[in-house]
Amino acid sequence: MAVAVAHGAEAAELRRAWHRSGQRRRLVSLLLVAPLFLYVLLTFMLPIGLVLYRAFENPELIEAFPETASTLSGWDGGEGLPPDPVFATFARELADAPKRATAEAARRLNYEISGFRTLISSSARKIDSIEPAEPSAMRDALIELDARWGEPAYWHAMKRATPSYTPYYILAAVDLRQDDRGDVVQAPEDQRTYVDILLRTLRIAAVVTLVCLLLGFPLANLMANASGPFAVVLMIAVMLPFWTSLLARTSAWIVLLQKEGLVNSLLAWLGLIQAPLELIFNTTGLYIVMVHMMLPFMVLPLYATMKGIPPHFMKASASLGAHPLRGFLHVYLPMTLPGVGAGALLTFIVTVGYYITPSLVASASDQMVGYFIAFFANTTINWGMASALGMVLLACVVVLYLIAARMVGIRQLAGLK
Amino acid sequence: MTRGNIVEFAGVQKSYDGRHLVIHDLDLGIRHGEFLTLLGASGSGKTTTLMMLAGFETPTRGHILMKGVPIEHLPPHRRGIGVVFQNYALFPHMSVAQNLAYPLKMRGDDRATIARRVEKFVHMVRLEGMEHRRPSELSGGQQQRVALARALVFEPDLVLMDEPLGALDKALREHMQDEIRQIHRELGVTVVYVTHDQSEALAMSDRIAIFQDGRIAQIAAPEELYERPASAFVAGFIGENNLLAGRSEGSAADGRCRITLASGAEARAALPGGRTRPTGQVTLAVRPERLAIGRPAELLANRLRGRITDVAYLGDHLRAQVDIGGGQRMIVRKPVDQFPERPTIGAEILVGWREEDGLVFS
Ligand SMILES: Nc1ncnc2c1ncn2[C@@H]1O[C@H](COP(=O)(O)OP(=O)(O)O)[C@@H](O)[C@H]1O
Ligand SMILES: [Mg+2]
Numbered sequence: 001m002a003v004a005v006a007h008g009a010e011a012a013e014l015r016r017a018w019h020r021s022g023q024r025r026r027l028v029s030l031l032l033v034a035p036l037f038l039y040v041l042l043t044f045m046l047p048i049g050l051v052l053y054r055a056f057e058n059p060e061l062i063e064a065f066p067e068t069a070s071t072l073s074g075w076d077g078g079e080g081l082p083p084d085p086v087f088a089t090f091a092r093e094l095a096d097a098p099k100r101a102t103a104e105a106a107r108r109l110n111y112e113i114s115g116f117r118t119l120i121s122s123s124a125r126k127i128d129s130i131e132p133a134e135p136s137a138m139r140d141a142l143i144e145l146d147a148r149w150g151e152p153a154y155w156h157a158m159k160r161a162t163p164s165y166t167p168y169y170i171l172a173a174v175d176l177r178q179d180d181r182g183d184v185v186q187a188p189e190d191q192r193t194y195v196d197i198l199l200r201t202l203r204i205a206a207v208v209t210l211v212c213l214l215l216g217f218p219l220a221n222l223m224a225n226a227s228g229p230f231a232v233v234l235m236i237a238v239m240l241p242f243w244t245s246l247l248a249r250t251s252a253w254i255v256l257l258q259k260e261g262l263v264n265s266l267l268a269w270l271g272l273i274q275a276p277l278e279l280i281f282n283t284t285g286l287y288i289v290m291v292h293m294m295l296p297f298m299v300l301p302l303y304a305t306m307k308g309i310p311p312h313f314m315k316a317s318a319s320l321g322a323h324p325l326r327g328f329l330h331v332y333l334p335m336t337l338p339g340v341g342a343g344a345l346l347t348f349i350v351t352v353g354y355y356i357t358p359s360l361v362a363s364a365s366d367q368m369v370g371y372f373i374a375f376f377a378n379t380t381i382n383w384g385m386a387s388a389l390g391m392v393l394l395a396c397v398v399v400l401y402l403i404a405a406r407m408v409g410i411r412q413l414a415g416l417k
Numbered sequence: 418m419t420r421g422n423i424v425e426f427a428g429v430q431k432s433y434d435g436r437h438l439v440i441h442d443l444d445l446g447i448r449h450g451e452f453l454t455l456l457g458a459s460g461s462g463k464t465t466t467l468m469m470l471a472g473f474e475t476p477t478r479g480h481i482l483m484k485g486v487p488i489e490h491l492p493p494h495r496r497g498i499g500v501v502f503q504n505y506a507l508f509p510h511m512s513v514a515q516n517l518a519y520p521l522k523m524r525g526d527d528r529a530t531i532a533r534r535v536e537k538f539v540h541m542v543r544l545e546g547m548e549h550r551r552p553s554e555l556s557g558g559q560q561q562r563v564a565l566a567r568a569l570v571f572e573p574d575l576v577l578m579d580e581p582l583g584a585l586d587k588a589l590r591e592h593m594q595d596e597i598r599q600i601h602r603e604l605g606v607t608v609v610y611v612t613h614d615q616s617e618a619l620a621m622s623d624r625i626a627i628f629q630d631g632r633i634a635q636i637a638a639p640e641e642l643y644e645r646p647a648s649a650f651v652a653g654f655i656g657e658n659n660l661l662a663g664r665s666e667g668s669a670a671d672g673r674c675r676i677t678l679a680s681g682a683e684a685r686a687a688l689p690g691g692r693t694r695p696t697g698q699v700t701l702a703v704r705p706e707r708l709a710i711g712r713p714a715e716l717l718a719n720r721l722r723g724r725i726t727d728v729a730y731l732g733d734h735l736r737a738q739v740d741i742g743g744g745q746r747m748i749v750r751k752p753v754d755q756f757p758e759r760p761t762i763g764a765e766i767l768v769g770w771r772e773e774d775g776l777v778f779s
Contacts (some may be wrong), residue, residue: 059519314475318493318505320520321571330519334510 048394055387058166062160064105065093069162072155077182082155084135091138094120095127105161111168111382112157119148156180169388174198194372198392201368204358205351209289212298212347213340215291220302220339224309238299241292252362253289254280286362293357297350300341305339315404341408369393422446423575423607427592431465431631439465441631442705443479445610447575448624452601454610456618456654457628463571466628467577470609481574489532494523499576499606501567502582505560507552513539513563514548520571535659538566541600552725557749558589565597575607584618594621627651650704659708659747665699665777674777676701679743684698695779705736705750707774714769723747725764735760737767763773 068090075087077084091164106120115124123145143150160168160178171184175192179185186192215413223234241249256262257279260374264276312336317327333409355370369389424447431440440462447453450692456464464617468474472493473714478705480487488496508516514535521531532740544561551562561581581597582590598621601608611704613617616624619639626636627650635652653660662675663684676684676699684701714720723739726746730753737749749768760766 129615148556255429310504310506312502312504312506313508316470316500316502316508317519318473319471319496319498319500319522321494321497322519323494324492326523335508344459 003153046051051387051390052382053387055169055391056165056167057384058108058161058164058168059110060100060101060104061162062164064101065090066095067160072162072232075155075159075179077150077156077159080151081139081150082159084139086155087139087142087149088135091127091130092132093144094124097124109157111119111172113154113160116146116154116157119146121236122146123149153180166384168392172385173388173392194389197367197369197372198396200366201352201370201393202369202396203365204286204290205348207287207350208294209298209344209347211287211291212294213344216295216298216302216343217336217340219295220299220306223299223393224306238296239301242296246293246356249293250289250357253285253292254361256286257288280361282363283366286366289357289361290351290354293354294347294351297346301343301346302339304409305336305342309335338408341404344406345401345404348400352393352397421449423449423484424609424693425480425482425485426466426470427480427482429469429476429481431462431469431474432477435438438477439631440469442474443631443633445626445633445636447607448513449698450605450607451623452598452608452610452621454612454618454622455628456612456615456625459613461717462614462626462631464579467500467579467609467611471498471500471577473510482577495570496576497573497575499566499571499573501568501578501594503580504583505552505561505564507560507567509552512549512551513544513555513647516552516567517570518564520567524571531693534570536568541603542596543766545573552629559587560586561593562596565600569604571605572608575609577609577611578610580613581610582612590617591620597621619655625655627654631764646702646776649700649702651702652737652776652778655748657705657748659705660744661701661703661747663673665696665779673772674699676777678721679745680721680723680741680743681743682741684775685772686777687772688777689760695777697779700778702748702776702778703770707770708747708751709747709769710749710751710756710766714767715771718767718772719775720767723745723768725760725762725766728750728760739766 038248068086071086071089072082075086081241097105102120102124105283106117109120110117125147130145132138133141141164158168160182167178167184172187173194175187175195176184177187185186218232221237223231223238225236237343254261259276259278259281264273265281267273268276279288309332314324315332317331318324322330352368353370354368358366358368359371359374370393373386373393374398375387376382424445426443426445429440429443430438434440445466445513455466457463465474469476472488472491476489482488482581483496490598494495508519511519517535517538518531521534526534535548539545542565544559544562544566547559549553550561555563561584568578578597582593585593592752594617597608597610604765610618610621622639624636625642626641628648635642635651637645637647642651642655646655649660653656661678661684666675666677674686674688674695676686678684678701686701708714710762722743723741725737726740727738729736734750734752735756739747739749741747747768
């Protein structure tokens, strides 16, 4: 039995001695994990931080038209046009700004109102023809140049695009926007796309997870109870997808499932079908291929959990008078729940972020969030949108993880129990 | 019901691999209400026997009858036999009360009955106040009691226990032995108990079946096993014993057996009636506590001179090893005050025993 040291001074001395005795060991273990810590910091925490930053960063207008930006932020954004000096400053800066900065600002403004890009570029081309004049004259001159400068909506859009940080991207990623009064409202019906895409992504991931669970549970059970060589063969069969390249596997599926592919030929030869089935480049294909890709993520945690359930629990259940089926439901199944939770979470999270396979085997209307992130990052170079979609995806995964951790317990999810 | 046999093993054999027999021709009757212990070294087939009875293994040959009905092909869940597993096998996701309610729920008992029975058995194993704990929140001894209560709560006629106290420390084990005995008396249930601990078997059982390599070497009440072992194996297995190799000169007219030990010394042993007189190589068995030393030994039929090679002080008694020549040793165990003086290593000593305390096995 441990007895606490009674006296204050003695206790403090003991604590010091205890601390000293462990210091060296703690230092060494800290040094040993330092490289990993640095690596994680650089390759994981930093990119996430950058993505977060990119989703809110808003430098384009400030760089191109710094003074316009500051005068616009002084405007109360009420009904009607901004005060005349804004026009004058803007006209001067539009004439002076470097081409590249103007193009960036035009691209940014085009997100707010489509057509803004051409408005800026055509105005920039013609701005040199305007003679410097009184602010009110400048206003009329700009409106003369293009009547759209007389519409308050464009100036409101410009004001929204001026702060250093903007909620624009993150709002857009969930089909919201700020109206001219600064209130958050739903995007016009014909522009609402991302919520649908997000829901579709979650739905696909949920279906893939469920199918993997239904297929993987019996398989993991068989593996956990198989003996000797058979267990090894099963394990290899499950791991095989892990050992082949993602692209090779995906192409193999395309070969198998296409119109003249092996599966259709076989079914036709057996006389089961008249016309070839559409098995790929649609939702069916997406599910077939994704389930195959994700099965190991489900089976391995399940297998690990089941392997840790000794057979005597089912024996005890039988000895207590339970039919094997009831024993399975009341005893075995609850004991596999940590594995089910871990496997389902892993499968779901990996599926939600999948990008290459869906982009190769699914139709345009089946694309998942990952596809659009890649699209914004690679094709339109819209880092704000790519980052915001990434943040939304990350938020979904974190919420899901918290729910799962609450239900199954975080230590069990991590495989610590 | 008559106090006949509740279970009958008839010519049961078991092989796991189709080549080696783990159980050879087991014939065993288990009496109604008795406390029968299967005792044997590890690997001697005790668990296999128990598992065949519980229904988790099928006999390769032979029959198992329960109340006269063959049950080899009855699945475990329909046998109605309680089992306490060595590692308890408590369901970790259920509370104590839920573990106890499980067999009752499986039998379709109504809520009130379940609650009453659970309460009764929680009380019986003295776990009041722990009903809502999970097994992982209990000590080893408490888990043991839950396992016990769970195997008994549906009031089976027969309960099997496979080394149920193996994981407990000595003091707790002895305490639980008493409790299990008491529960057995209270409920009148038949218990088949497996252990490899002979003192546990002696303390608890009505009868003990000694397993030796898949066969029953002897089945008898503890006292008979101790006093009249059927073979040298049993004599050596139950309690401490001096087993001395020697040669028997064959028949003697007075119904006694003369044995020449390795040192050339001669010993005589009485043969209980009906036993054939062994000749040739024999084993003489004498219990250490039946040996007399010093002056009292001088009056006895068998006397040997020896030298003390080791002494152990065990509190209530002393245990000395005596070299009796010819490479043979005997162990003497006596209360401390019965040693003439405190024995010293190297000292000469006279050991002796009565004729009827020596048992001869061929
Ligand atoms: N499931 C099994 N498969 C193969 N051999 C087994 C199995 N169970 C036990 N055995 C073998 O049968 C013999 C008896 O084992 P067991 O009945 O467990 O002995 P005990 O309980 O007396 O220690 C041992 O040699 C053991 O190796
Ligand atoms: Mg055993």
